[in-house]
Amino acid sequence: MVNQIRAAIVFVVLMTLLTGILYPLAITGIAQALLPYQANGSLIIQNGKIIGSSLIGQAFTSDKYFYGRPSATTATDPNDATKTISAPYNAANSGGSNLGPTSQTLVDGIKGAAEKLHRDNSGPIPVDLVTASGSGLDPDITPAAAQFQIHRVAKARNLTDQQVVTLVSRYTESRALGIFGEPVVNVLKLNMALDNLNKQ
Amino acid sequence: MTVNGFLQIALYFIIIAALTKPLGSYMTRVFAGERTFLSPLLLPLENLFYRISGVDPKREQRWTIYVIAMLLFNFFGFLLLYVMERFQAVLPLNPEGMSNVAPDLAFNTAVSFITNTNWQAYGGETTMSYLVQMAGLTVHNFVSAATGIALALAFIRGFARNSIDTLGNFWVDLTRCVLYILLPISIIAALFLIWQGIPQNLGMTVDATTLEGAKQSIAQGPVASQIAIKMLGTNGGGFFNANASHPFENPTALSNLFQMILMIALSAALTNVFGRMVGNQMQGWALFGAMLILSVVGVLFIYGAESAGNPNITAFGVNQASSPLQTGGNMEGKEVRFGLANTALFATLTTDASCGAVNAMHDSFTPLGGLVPLFNIELGEVIFGGVGSGLYGMLLFAIVAMFIAGLMVGRTPEYVGKKLEAQEVKMTMLALLVLPLSNLGFTALATVLPAGLAGIANNGPHGFTEILYAFTSATGNNGSAFAGINANTMFYNLTTAFAMLIGRFAMIIPMMAVAGSLANKKLVPPSSGTFPTDNGLFVGLLIGVILIVGGLTFFPVLALGPIVEHTLMHAGTLF
Numbered sequence: 010m011v012n013q014i015r016a017a018i019v020f021v022v023l024m025t026l027l028t029g030i031l032y033p034l035a036i037t038g039i040a041q042a043l044l045p046y047q048a049n050g051s052l053i054i055q056n057g058k059i060i061g062s063s064l065i066g067q068a069f070t071s072d073k074y075f076y077g078r079p080s081a082t083t084a085t086d087p088n089d090a091t092k093t094i095s096a097p098y099n100a101a102n103s104g105g106s107n108l109g110p111t112s113q114t115l116v117d118g119i120k121g122a123a124e125k126l127h128r129d130n131s132g133p134i135p136v137d138l139v140t141a142s143g144s145g146l147d148p149d150i151t152p153a154a155a156q157f158q159i160h161r162v163a164k165a166r167n168l169t170d171q172q173v174v175t176l177v178s179r180y181t182e183s184r185a186l187g188i189f190g191e192p193v194v195n196v197l198k199l200n201m202a203l204d205n206l207n208k209q
Numbered sequence: 210m211t212v213n214g215f216l217q218i219a220l221y222f223i224i225i226a227a228l229t230k231p232l233g234s235y236m237t238r239v240f241a242g243e244r245t246f247l248s249p250l251l252l253p254l255e256n257l258f259y260r261i262s263g264v265d266p267k268r269e270q271r272w273t274i275y276v277i278a279m280l281l282f283n284f285f286g287f288l289l290l291y292v293m294e295r296f297q298a299v300l301p302l303n304p305e306g307m308s309n310v311a312p313d314l315a316f317n318t319a320v321s322f323i324t325n326t327n328w329q330a331y332g333g334e335t336t337m338s339y340l341v342q343m344a345g346l347t348v349h350n351f352v353s354a355a356t357g358i359a360l361a362l363a364f365i366r367g368f369a370r371n372s373i374d375t376l377g378n379f380w381v382d383l384t385r386c387v388l389y390i391l392l393p394i395s396i397i398a399a400l401f402l403i404w405q406g407i408p409q410n411l412g413m414t415v416d417a418t419t420l421e422g423a424k425q426s427i428a429q430g431p432v433a434s435q436i437a438i439k440m441l442g443t444n445g446g447g448f449f450n451a452n453a454s455h456p457f458e459n460p461t462a463l464s465n466l467f468q469m470i471l472m473i474a475l476s477a478a479l480t481n482v483f484g485r486m487v488g489n490q491m492q493g494w495a496l497f498g499a500m501l502i503l504s505v506v507g508v509l510f511i512y513g514a515e516s517a518g519n520p521n522i523t524a525f526g527v528n529q530a531s532s533p534l535q536t537g538g539n540m541e542g543k544e545v546r547f548g549l550a551n552t553a554l555f556a557t558l559t560t561d562a563s564c565g566a567v568n569a570m571h572d573s574f575t576p577l578g579g580l581v582p583l584f585n586i587e588l589g590e591v592i593f594g595g596v597g598s599g600l601y602g603m604l605l606f607a608i609v610a611m612f613i614a615g616l617m618v619g620r621t622p623e624y625v626g627k628k629l630e631a632q633e634v635k636m637t638m639l640a641l642l643v644l645p646l647s648n649l650g651f652t653a654l655a656t657v658l659p660a661g662l663a664g665i666a667n668n669g670p671h672g673f674t675e676i677l678y679a680f681t682s683a684t685g686n687n688g689s690a691f692a693g694i695n696a697n698t699m700f701y702n703l704t705t706a707f708a709m710l711i712g713r714f715a716m717i718i719p720m721m722a723v724a725g726s727l728a729n730k731k732l733v734p735p736s737s738g739t740f741p742t743d744n745g746l747f748v749g750l751l752i753g754v755i756l757i758v759g760g761l762t763f764f765p766v767l768a769l770g771p772i773v774e775h776t777l778m779h780a781g782t783l784f
Binding site for chain 2 (some may be wrong): 010012013014015016017018019020021022023024025027028030031032033035036037039040041043044045047048049050051052058059060061062064065066067069070071074078083093098099100101102103104105106107108109110111112114115116119120122124127133134135136137139140141142143144145146147148149150151152153154156184185186189190191193197200204
């Protein structure tokens, strides 16, 4: 029995050293040396300023930009630390709405979002544009959701629809190896490309 | 539902089937102590471990000593993790200045990680220091998985051995599992995942100025090293609150595919290890077949339910139909890059296994889509299952199946050459019955106490399902959740912690008693009266027993939760 207690304590220490210290630090070292861009969060840096991460979505509210998906992330209320307030695309506190399909709050939220979107385009709204993602940080929308917004964005920027259509198709990423995942449009990359188009 | 979706699901299972045999062969060699291609590198380290700890690797243990060693190891691991959480504020590697974890949450989390549950009543990026994430949580991602695999090996030896009263040495099984299997695969997996975009650094949260000029704080950290073993060890505890739906935990379709392979590969391979050790690989493939069928049915069920979408939002002009430009369906809580097929597959696998990682929020699934993950856990997570725990759970069901077959023909039941007698069947039933006792008992308690009802996020039957899912997940050592529930309260932290302890250890002890009793028995050569257990008839019988036991036990609560919600959803009733 004493033998087993001794072994238990020693193994907890050895495993902590091996898998808890050595392993993550070694991986960190290798990653920083070989894949520094990914290892540091795939950050997009423009003129020395960090714009964001190409993997993390951002809140877009201006007509000039393609909107991303609704985000249910929250932050601590600055006036009352026991409460939370809505803070879309808060990349320091990820999460979804966790509302079920029979939730009045969910259905009301979708209704409100749909009414707002219908001001720009009366067509059927792609479902991803009115539903919050699981992470609240989804960087992508579907190609259908991008097409839905083309006319609004073009009008707000004094571009022709065709110019924006071309850009959207250039920023539509197909499935990995042609099979895995779904076609997506990365909203941040697309919006940055739009800004560059206007500058030219 | 699309052709591409079916293709992705089919390809996934083909990959798993292809990996099962080679991985099973390698694992069998490792646990038999034979030389492998990694031995030149790792044998000195392995021997060093034995020397420091004073373990004689040649000395085998009876089932009681094996269990005591396992319990002691888990107890001291628990203690260290608890202390680390309670004092993280003054310990190093805490760049965000996280404060000490509260006692009830620290207790819950420590129990959660030693039991391979990884139930998380906290948000990772807002609660835990890098030290706790690495030297605490990552460690238990390894050793709780290794504990499960070691126990499965001991159980298999119970069947494979002829009149011997020992089942192996816990310390040896643990060491070999970590050194030769978990660590090498995790290193490769972590590097692959970093290449796909998962961060791995010790830096602070990055502040970005978005395109619209707002401030965005982006949490990071040593993520990839934890995610690799989180999936490989069917742990499921996320670095971030949103788990594998977070783009930093699961950035691409390929990282998603890779993580799903990690999640099931070892559990599938253990069926092959079983077949090899009892001397007939077909015995392993029969178990694999039963698991595969149950898994595929689950995937298709969720895929169908989620594709049908939510009928209550079509009136607002929302298009939920699938087309080449969108996957459609119920997208609340789901990520665009995964779509419906990969979400359905991931949700099925994570509850087939006792993983509990999620790449979408199960709480926002349609009622029938959410029923499948719940039912998978209720079946005992034997469909591939957690590493180790899935196999020993499935073998317990095999014992029940053979017992029932024996009753039907009036013979003493046998399984892979061992006679199953009163002692084995009693202990098996005890191990299987303790699970519903815990999850139904605690659910009943929470639904009558104000402290239990206070945690509900959704009203109506969905709220009941949130409670049921919480205790089912905790007892099943799964760790996924209908995450709307506010589980970080004294009531839920204590009750779910006890559910996790019961689900892990109250199942293991009778299971190991069965193993000890089996190992002592003589191997009986098959005769003309032996019921064959390596063919389709046995697969059918096994599936039947699993579904009947699960159905009889859980149909009433499922009717109160997801099934009634399904009918109300179609009637347009909202809460």
